[in-house]
Amino acid sequence: MSSTLAAAGPSLYWYLTRSTGAVALLLLTFAVALGVADVQRLSTPRWPRFVVDSLHRNVSLLAMVFLVLHIVTSVLDTFAPISLLDAFVPFAGTYRPFWLGLGAIAFDLLIAVTVTSLLRQRMGFATWRAIHWLTYASWPIALLHGFGTGSDVKSGGWLLVLSVACLAIVVAAVLARVISGWPEHAARRGAAIGGAGIFSLFLLLWLPNGPLGSEWARRSGTPSSLLGKSHAAASSKESRR
Numbered sequence: 162m163s164s165t166l167a168a169a170g171p172s173l174y175w176y177l178t179r180s181t182g183a184v185a186l187l188l189l190t191f192a193v194a195l196g197v198a199d200v201q202r203l204s205t206p207r208w209p210r211f212v213v214d215s216l217h218r219n220v221s222l223l224a225m226v227f228l229v230l231h232i233v234t235s236v237l238d239t240f241a242p243i244s245l246l247d248a249f250v251p252f253a254g255t256y257r258p259f260w261l262g263l264g265a266i267a268f269d270l271l272i273a274v275t276v277t278s279l280l281r282q283r284m285g286f287a288t289w290r291a292i293h294w295l296t297y298a299s300w301p302i303a304l305l306h307g308f309g310t311g312s313d314v315k316s317g318g319w320l321l322v323l324s325v326a327c328l329a330i331v332v333a334a335v336l337a338r339v340i341s342g343w344p345e346h347a348a349r350r351g352a353a354i355g356g357a358g359i360f361s362l363f364l365l366l367w368l369p370n371g372p373l374g375s376e377w378a379r380r381s382g383t384p385s386s387l388l389g390k391s392h393a394a395a396s397s398k399e400s401r402r
Contacts, residue, residue, distance in 0.1 A: 174238035179311065181231040183323055186307055188224035189271075190327040192217060193300045194334035218278075221296070225275055228268060241387060257382040260309025263302050270299040300331065301360055308364075309381055314372045321373075328364065332357050 195217040232248045235241075243261065247254035249269060252262035277284060277292045304324060311320045335357045339350040371377065379388060 172238060172240065174234045175240060177234040178231060178238055179320070181227050181234060182307065182311070183320060185224050185227035185231050186303060186327055187323065188220055188227060189300055189303060190330050192221040192224055193297060194330050195220065196296060197331065197334040198337050221278075222275075225271060228271065232268070242384070255384060256387070257310050260306055260381055263309065264306035267299040267303040267306060270295040270302070274299075304328065308368070308372045311372075328361065332361060 195213070232245075235243050236245050236248070241256045243254060243256055247256075247261055248265055251265040251269075252258050253265075254261050274293055274296050277289055281289050304327065307320065307324055308314055314321050314324070335353050339354055343350060372381075374380075379385075
C-alpha cells in the first residue's frame, strides 16, 4: 500500500512546501528591495516615511511566517528525510546537504535580524544596523537554496520565472539606490553595482549546467533511494495521462 501511495505522486505537504517557499522568497525580495532602495527616499507626502517603514517591517515579518511554514511542511513531508535540525544546522542533512544547508544559513541570518529588531530599543543603533545588513546577505543565499532544492526550477518553469523576477526586482532596487545621489560615495555605489552584476552573471553561467542541466537531482545530492521514488512517481503520472 505504501509503495502505491509513493508512486501516486506528490503529497499535499509537497505542494505546501513549494508554495510557501515561493511566497517567502517573494516577500523577502520585496523586503530587501524596500531596504535597498531606502525607505527614506521612497517616502512622499502621500506616503510618509513611517508608512513605508511599517510596510517594510510588516513584509519582513510576513516573510518569516511563510518561511516557518515552509520549514514545517518540509519536515512533515515524508518524501525526503529532512529534520527540524536541518533547518538550523547547515550541511547536516542527507538530502541535497549543500543546497539545504544554504537554506539553513539564510534562516539563521533572518532569525538574528528578527530578534535584534525586536530588541532594537535595548541595542545601540550601530550594532543593530550592522546585524540588520544580514538581511541583504540572506537573500542571495535563499535564492541559491531555491534553485538548488526546487525541483520545479526545470520541470515546471514557474519557479524559474519567479526567481528571475525576484532577481530583477532586487537589481532594479540596487540601480535605483546607486543612481540616486550619484556621485556621492561613488566607491560604495560602484561596489554595489559590481556585486549585483557578478551575482547575476554567475547565475547566467551556472544555471544551464546546474539546476537546468541534466541529472541535477543526482548531482545535487539526492539520495539514490529517493531518485527511484521520483522516477516511479513520474512514470505513474505519465501512465495516467
